[in-house]
Amino acid sequence: MNTMNPTITSEADMPADTVIPVKDERPAETVIEEGTTVGVPLSDDPKFKLRNVEVFYGQDRAIKNVSLDIGRNEVIAFIGPSGCGKSTFLRCLNRMNDSIDICRVKGQLMIDEHDIYDPKRDVVELRARVGMVFQKPNPFPKSIYDNVAYGPRIHGLANRKSDLDEIVENSLRKAGLWDEVKDRLDATATGMSGGQQQRLCIARAIAVSPEVILMDEPCSALDPIATAKVEELIAEMSESYTIVIVTHSMQQAARVSNRTAYFHLGHLVEVNETDKVFTSPEHELTESYITGRFG
């Protein structure tokens, strides 16, 4: 399966008598070909089919002709140097960029073969299907119970109090938080530890029965123990949801994801099975990044 830019070849492909040049240190823009689809479908029926996506902030092109399929129930990690467009691309998947006035998205972005950017699309419904967990835990200044119950209430998912209680309990269980909070559901969420708050935000996303969970550096504000808990949760959740995670931690990408996509200056340079990306990357830029030559 060729899952990378076919126009970029490796030194191994050269004839034996070729003088192998020193590593290409030219700026990335000169070695990434525009207009090439990078990443082949994971299956015939991907959850997301994203083609020739471009994102502009005013005149600046932050995402450059990116094409990618994201499979059902896969965990895919987006990695790459700061400012390469990981979060921008992630936010296209549930139209979180809509709130940025100068942001414009072009290309074809499909979820289950429906256009994410269809002007008639109900964005609130989209964001319930494609939930999001942010870098910094952001619980509402409400009780633990009300944080989780908020979404089901506004989406009318529970007719009776007992139904709502069940959703809250199930969501907290799935987020690995129930045993820690079951005796203080009325306590204010902002009094919890950072790790607990982040798992509460995950419970809040789960409560509206999403199909996809987007995670934008979900552990960057957490200590190693809280990080380990969230990573365990990602493994458990991958049985039920498609998960897209942006991370600066290559170890985290290696631990939690099935595939990894490497972004560079707005380009998607390489996407492949995570083991392959970290042990034998196909692109020189990926190798430079994972070996710490830049980042």
Ligand SMILES: Nc1ncnc2c1ncn2[C@@H]1O[C@H](COP(=O)(O)OP(=O)(O)OP(=O)(O)O)[C@@H](O)[C@H]1O
């Ligand atoms: N709201 C915005 N307005 C203008 N430009 C933006 C905005 N958000 C991001 N950008 C620009 O778009 C580019 C991609 O940024 P983005 O935050 O998506 O990258 P990233 O890879 O997620 O970075 P980081 O790892 O530092 O979070 C950068 O050049 C950034 O300055």
